[in-house]
Amino acid sequence: MVALLVVLLLALILFGAGFAVQALWWIAVVVAVVWLLGFVIRPAASGGRRGRWYRW
Template identity: 60%
Template sequence: MVPLLVVALIVLILFGFGFLADILWWVAALVLIIWLIGFFVRPGGTGGPRGRWYRW
């Protein structure tokens, strides 16, 4: 009985990790899209470093 519970617990943990990893891929893709939009769509003008929304 105990080995069955251990196997069931491992399956639940791995399923949860797989679901979380899938969500993290979507979050990473969303952040990349937002970063690219912010990189290419900058305010015009000669603002120098203040014209960008990031420091580097």
């Protein structure tokens, strides 16, 4: 009985980890797309130069 509970618990943990990793991959893709768009769509800085879209 204990072995069955351990196997079920392990399956539940692995399923949860797989879902979390999948969600993190989608978040990483969205952040990368926004970051790359920031290089294309940049506001103009003073003097007509193209400025940075980030502050650091």
